[in-house]
Amino acid sequence: MRALTRSLWEADTSEPVLPLTVGDLLRDGAGQAPDAIALVSVAPDRDDRVWTYAELLADAEHAAAWLLERFEPGEHVAVWAPNVPEWIVLQYGAALAGLVLVTANPALRGEELRHVLEASEAVGVFHVDDFRGTDMATIVKAVLPQVSRIREAVALGGWLEDVRAAPRRVELPEVSPDSPTQIQFTSGTTGRPKAAVLKHVAMVNNARYVRERCDLPYGATYATALPLFHTAGCGLAAMGTFGQGGTLVLAELFDPSLLLTAIQDHRVKGIGAVPAMLHAMLAHPGLAGFDLSALDVVMSGGDLVPPVLVDRWDEVCGARFSAVYGQTELSPIVCQTRPDDAREDALHTAGQPLPNVDVAILDPRSGEVVPVGTEGEICARGFQAMIEYLGQPEATAETIDARGWLHTGDLGSMDARGYVTVTGRIKDLIIRGGENIYPREIEDVLVTHPALASAVVVGLADAAWGESVAAVVQLAGAARPSAGELQTFLREHLAPHKTPKSWFVADQLPTNAMGKLQKFRLRDQIAAGELAQL
Missing domain, CATH: 3.40.50.12780 (ANL, N-terminal domain)
Structure with missing residues (x-):
């Protein structure tokens, strides 16, 4: 073709x-x-x-x-x-x-x-x-x-x-x-x-x-x-x-x-x-x-x-x-x-x-x-x-x-051959101060950090910016990096405005029966104070 x-x-x-x-x-x-x-x-x-x-x-x-x-x-x-x-x-x-x-x-x-x-x-x-x-x-x-x-x-x-x-x-x-x-x-x-x-x-x-x-x-x-x-x-x-x-x-x-x-x-x-x-x-x-x-x-x-x-x-x-x-x-x-x-x-x-x-x-x-x-x-x-x-x-x-x-x-x-790459959900797109921020881009960088097993990025309501960036991470082992360490790590790869403002740790991430992540439940957990801050 x-x-x-x-x-x-x-x-x-x-x-x-x-x-x-x-x-x-x-x-x-x-x-x-x-x-x-x-x-x-x-x-x-x-x-x-x-x-x-x-x-x-x-x-x-x-x-x-x-x-x-x-x-x-x-x-x-x-x-x-x-x-x-x-x-x-x-x-x-x-x-x-x-x-x-x-x-x-x-x-x-x-x-x-x-x-x-x-x-x-x-x-x-x-x-x-x-x-x-x-x-x-x-x-x-x-x-x-x-x-x-x-x-x-x-x-x-x-x-x-x-x-x-x-x-x-x-x-x-x-x-x-x-x-x-x-x-x-x-x-x-x-x-x-x-x-x-x-x-x-x-x-x-x-x-x-x-x-x-x-x-x-x-x-x-x-x-x-x-x-x-x-x-x-x-x-x-x-x-x-x-x-x-x-x-x-x-x-x-x-x-x-x-x-x-x-x-x-x-x-x-x-x-x-x-x-x-x-x-x-x-x-x-x-x-x-x-x-x-x-x-x-x-x-x-x-x-x-x-x-x-x-x-x-x-x-x-x-x-x-x-x-x-x-x-x-x-x-x-x-x-x-x-x-x-x-x-x-x-x-x-x-x-x-x-x-x-x-x-x-x-x-x-x-x-x-x-x-x-x-x-x-x-x-x-x-x-x-x-x-x-x-x-x-x-x-x-x-x-x-x-x-x-x-x-x-x-x-x-x-791509030109018709192969499709999925990058995220439209509803997960974060708009901070008029700038579009794609969670997947941040997540892909975070999971390369040796202390992290997984990372999920969501948008939270913010009075000043409309939305702010928040990250929920799962640790790979006993090592527990600080929020500052992860922010520095991210800024080596991405623009500063894409760096999460809030950081949380989760033992488990909410998914449906088919293993799909339910980000709306993560936002609910953050709002309810159920997740520990990093």
Whole structure:
């Protein structure tokens, strides 16, 4: 392709957008290889639970019929559970029934769950009784009277046996690929999560393109502990695997030993994990005793992937790396690096756009496409965009403009080859006395200081300057540098006005379930006096 001069990647339409529903993935898989293993559910305290494609399709079809005796096609049902295999059966049963699945983080508490159920217009909720010491059944019982539309709450323990035993008295409907399949709540990195409505065709094809770019063979075994309530779990992992006739090894929760054992025992070819998970697996004291030789590709996203992480996985088992970038509203991936990309691209870019999506870097003020190499807002347009934020037409219009561009709120740039580099969030931009200050620029310098393990820069309200710069650092060891020392260090590299005025130390940084930093919570902690000053 010719070199770009403007930061506009026009969609590569050489790959078709297949008119498939989520349910079609299981039907096709069972039709081609009914006895092939589709799902292996692993957990620390029990034997593996295994389904062939034929068995998983049968359970999903029975679940669909069971659901249609209680709910109408198009209605919304929520699932509030960890990565239990019943989650998968419910997901595909709902898809075959034409229901819209609302995915809820099992870590939510009562008021948060109430918001999800109310905002999503759910008429039913499926849940486990307890998870990590939380009595979820009691929480559901307390929340239901506060939610107007809920007609039925179902405990997943024993549900599958009821589904299998129930006679099938209804025919399954025709489901349009362009109809809604899920309501996924946004990550909440900048505020309260919103309910993004996603289409069958968007999630299915996005997962397909991501899996193809991973360069894994058809039928490959893929393992993950990423949460099913997120598109990375139920979409990229589950749909990506089933769409390629593979085996999904699903960890009920993240435990380094559990996942390493699964990779060894099931000869896993690819895994999906956030950087924190990958670090924890490498830090396992018995790492050398695991046979990870089958592992070929590690896919990660949600946060910056440190170069040392890429290098260590290569050293340990020769695994290649693929980094993904996207957001829930885009079903979810926009750009991805290839396992065989040049090292510089793999470490410092988000890769090129996937097929059938336009990507542009737009000037946040004028909305015009900027020249290559110029920073602006990353925007995307194509089949994979969400339908809407449910019940929030103004927020939808703010996110998807009249030209069809979905505004990610992320800052970034594009080079002449179409490789995109993400540099931060627009809302994180600090404007001090009229000067734009980019937190990422300061953070990148701070993390080179030997005493710091990580650094986050945020803007705080300032009466004189509008905003002032504040830094929150995590220490690498026992050494504790002074604020003055770090200021001097920074000024050797950056202009004085970019030097933080306030310095704080944190043992842990607030993140969402996918490992994305929540800067708004850091600002709240600073305002509440919860962080120690350096």
